[in-house]
Amino acid sequence: MSKKLGVAIIGCGNISGSHIPNYLKLDNVEIRYFCDIIPERADRAVEKYGCGTAVYNYKELLGKDDIDIVSVCTHNDFHAPISIDFMRDGKDVLCEKPAARTLEEALEMQKVAHETGRLLQIGVVNRFCDNVNHVKKLIESGELGEVYQVYTSFRAHRSIPGLGGDFTTKAVSGGGVLIDWGVHYIDLALYCIGDPTPLTCSGEAYCKLGKDMKDYVCTSMWASDTADFEKGTYDVDDFVSGFVRTTGANITINGAWAQNIGEAETFVDFLGTKAGVRLYYGGKFTMYSTLNGMLTEIKTDFATTGFDYGAEIKAFVESVETRVPNQAHIDRAVITSKILDGLYRSSDAKKEVTL
Amino acid sequence: MSKKLGVAIIGCGNISGSHIPNYLKLDNVEIRYFCDIIPERADRAVEKYGCGTAVYNYKELLGKDDIDIVSVCTHNDFHAPISIDFMRDGKDVLCEKPAARTLEEALEMQKVAHETGRLLQIGVVNRFCDNVNHVKKLIESGELGEVYQVYTSFRAHRSIPGLGGDFTTKAVSGGGVLIDWGVHYIDLALYCIGDPTPLTCSGEAYCKLGKDMKDYVCTSMWASDTADFEKGTYDVDDFVSGFVRTTGANITINGAWAQNIGEAETFVDFLGTKAGVRLYYGGKFTMYSTLNGMLTEIKTDFATTGFDYGAEIKAFVESVETRVPNQAHIDRAVITSKILDGLYRSSDAKKEVTL
């Protein structure tokens, strides 16, 4: 009987709920530790999932030899130190997105992964989703001709997650809508067009609608549990726009956690010389092409939509066993980090930055 | 009895049909000449409108003292020389948009206008349209708070005007979708936000879908009369994307004469801190705001939509009489020309240009 791989979950908040059940589905792994600095969260996880031991400080887990795999599900500010500590401790790491708060942190993580030979995968889950992989395959097969331009639109009406909490505090999160939503859109766009190298970034990340926290009007906040409207901080971007050149297609972005436009427009357009695709984020896609002198609009359907965390976790565990990094490896994710960083630097400098 | 103002129409193609009937509605002007290098066009205009004399070379009209006003309705390449010749001849000029093929030509036109003291108005008709002026008033009255970002989307599926004709020959037109459609969108955006000074431009203008003219599939071409698929030229942009900083709001643009995305998205978004407006080009607009703690979506309706050439011509004639330039004066239009030029230069240089 083969020995099972031991898993430690670091951070037991919302996003861990996308990791844990998917580890539990696999025969060859076993969750051995649930760690959270809020003790009740760790305790509750042990109780809920009926396995593992609760710990409240991840450093207690360094040196444990019943851990092979670590899932880092904390706030962004702990992504780098925890991932690095565990890699240096000989573990393979799946770290949630964004890789880190800043490019510097992400590059340090990448460096340690190479030095230690450990796996460092990032939770850019769209790279494992059926809709995205279908589009990638269409592009690779030449169906779209040359893809010369990508437009990513991640615009919501008034959807700031939790005013005055960790999402809206730059020191914790590294940024707002660009780093939180943009990371997914830019990453899947890069993935579909073959992970080209970014060259220039020009854009602006605005901190506007959430600044006057008490008077911000909305119908709900999707991550308001840690929010504090009285004393909390709001110093991140709620709208971002910019233009990115790469060695492949160029990318234009418009994103809003909050904007005074009511239409929700969340999609990625791949503009090719032969055909184009509009991919609805987390959903279906439509391909526009030609056939025998006719214009065609092709709607597609397939079994799995939504965000396939199961496929992400399964691929990670396979990589751990085979030692072959997959499409979500830090070497790929760091490209996205470079763009996020470039756009934030361009916004500060009020001019284009060359990468 | 007051003497009537004499008008000469230079160029009797499509767009002259938006000028001529609107001059005929006014009591104090009289169209005296119809000029076109295609003689039948000039002759046909004389017959159709029952007035004026046909001429085939505009130079014959220089020195005539029964001309006060000149409407330049030619291809873009003749905008500058004709406008300049008539201004030096002491006439007031209404020149169709874009001001000229290049920024250099536009600046020369502006210089001559100032030297001669003649009026030079450009046909940026949106500045006279009710929908645009309603939005401008809302912004000026503070209804939107600070407008920090504008998004102009002038994207059509496959709508190249006339492959192989003057529209698609850069030497004649100066460019494609950016100079032909973009000029209107950028100009109306600048107008609404108070004509700020542009600072930087980064973008790309692609020449892609029309290049293989014979195999280009579409359902129609809206200006195909002079097209020649066999021997004609197609060397202009059919897709453009970019980011523009100004001393006011920044502007992001996406435009397509042709793209492999079937959705027609032709609107301008004004993103303000208190409210936002989506203005549908040539149509209505929706304002998104808040009221008593509620989010509001305000659809507006008003008598006049579409492109009000009548108001443009009327305002021009009034300016001629009062000697007071109006909102479409070359001094304003040249700001738009700077942005068009900046984007084309950025596209060539593959980097941002500072204006």
Place this chain on the structure above:
Amino acid sequence: MSKKLGVAIIGCGNISGSHIPNYLKLDNVEIRYFCDIIPERADRAVEKYGCGTAVYNYKELLGKDDIDIVSVCTHNDFHAPISIDFMRDGKDVLCEKPAARTLEEALEMQKVAHETGRLLQIGVVNRFCDNVNHVKKLIESGELGEVYQVYTSFRAHRSIPGLGGDFTTKAVSGGGVLIDWGVHYIDLALYCIGDPTPLTCSGEAYCKLGKDMKDYVCTSMWASDTADFEKGTYDVDDFVSGFVRTTGANITINGAWAQNIGEAETFVDFLGTKAGVRLYYGGKFTMYSTLNGMLTEIKTDFATTGFDYGAEIKAFVESVETRVPNQAHIDRAVITSKILDGLYRSSDAKKEVTL
């Protein structure tokens, strides 16, 4: 430490589920008794909510000094006797809507409330809902100008609650769609326009589609637990239409528990000289107005929609403590009862009745 207010729930059927959890949220009250003539219902409530004592006859609770507040959640026929008995016993009462089966009963309840000085509030929950209060505020602030006409439409396709049960037996319920749904629509309309005095009622309440109970076709019945298609009764109105004059705006009504028109039209139109509002029942509203010579259509959004029983219960308890009746007091609710009564009498007499 302040003493808590003791609550007795009389009737543990469906509607009590909107009262009980909202009492439990308040710190200063304690539910001490659950009463239902069906013993299992009372027992189940004690078990489910983990508090209180089960009783099966409300008369056992008269004279108890650990009761301050009574929620009457029974069928309509017991609203009057129970409310009156408890008021005479010195308790404050929140009675579900309609106040009673008939105007006579409602007036008797009002009389006893005045005689005893007890609070008698009626469960016209819309008076506590955000959507309704937003509309009321807009009207009060003059935003609509003079509101001259209200149209209430509460028309569903085939939605009779429970054929052959208490809802469809006039002796129990006092009527059908008019008293069950109409009470809410008319009451919220009156509330928004300032509770004017009704003057005349002309209309007809039809008993048509449910009469042949066994052959009544529908997709579901939302209150079918006590229905008995074999031996039950159906003698109430399933369609009602009429015209009501008041000292303020006039009110036109169309209502259907069941009709052979498939469109569900459940809204209230407030027609004002400056603006109008269409309020979707239990949902959002749209305001139609003018601005700078434009017609405007304003859609609104706000955090809380649906029926806010929590606000109703909270306001009731506050009224109990402050002795200040709120907007759902019997003195207001009785105005609605007069209109229901007027319409039923007009329907019987086949002519208008003057109130």
Place this chain on the structure above:
Amino acid sequence: MSKKLGVAIIGCGNISGSHIPNYLKLDNVEIRYFCDIIPERADRAVEKYGCGTAVYNYKELLGKDDIDIVSVCTHNDFHAPISIDFMRDGKDVLCEKPAARTLEEALEMQKVAHETGRLLQIGVVNRFCDNVNHVKKLIESGELGEVYQVYTSFRAHRSIPGLGGDFTTKAVSGGGVLIDWGVHYIDLALYCIGDPTPLTCSGEAYCKLGKDMKDYVCTSMWASDTADFEKGTYDVDDFVSGFVRTTGANITINGAWAQNIGEAETFVDFLGTKAGVRLYYGGKFTMYSTLNGMLTEIKTDFATTGFDYGAEIKAFVESVETRVPNQAHIDRAVITSKILDGLYRSSDAKKEVTL
């Protein structure tokens, strides 16, 4: 060869355009006179249709023996005197709707028709339309069971025809939206349910939105040629609501030339015990019924929609030849007049009137 019937058209304004071409399609009639008090109108009709003689005073046509048929297409105030004069002169008359400004005038017209034995048909064109006749046939065949209630909704947003012209001057038109649009809706409803006798009317006709003519905001006025915003009159109803009892189904009405609700709702609902029909005015209809225990929604389609003036004129000419009155005879139309009169009287008296 049979002699042709001679036609005189009295009034050559808009509505005559629905009569004249339909007479011209028939072999057995000949238009011999076009009469209008505005001489150019009469002259233009002679020129346009290439037949007949222009006259400017209808009295000149009395005594002419080459006239058999008269179409009265004037303003409402001349319907009665002209129809009566021509009937006394031995002619058959097709008079536009409404029959007259008031019930008194309509009854006088009916009396003269009976005295003289002449045909007097009213232009209630819906009685000749396919959609309406299909519904009538469904009702007559018992498909809907007992039709117990009709709801007529003729509500438009801001659609007053011509502020300050004859439409909005009560002395000329007899009223506003009720007499102009309501006449059609009520007439077709009565026709479909077998022309029952009306019993009571209670309602209100409001003169609200058009009163401040200069500040009335709208996008267009469909009959603005004779409007005079400076000196004209606006003293008619722009909103009407009411309840009408008949010996058959009762009728509820809501109508608006102008209201501050943006939804256009122009339909008639026939509520039957077995099925119901929603007839879209001038369009298709949907029937809601049941089949084998299922609910069914039946959309219908047929060749002819819109307003079939051709059928109306053809039926009139046939009646002239056969001496058999058709469904648009004054004896039927006068029932509608009674309801219009009843509603206006009820509105003035603020109480129901019994007919």
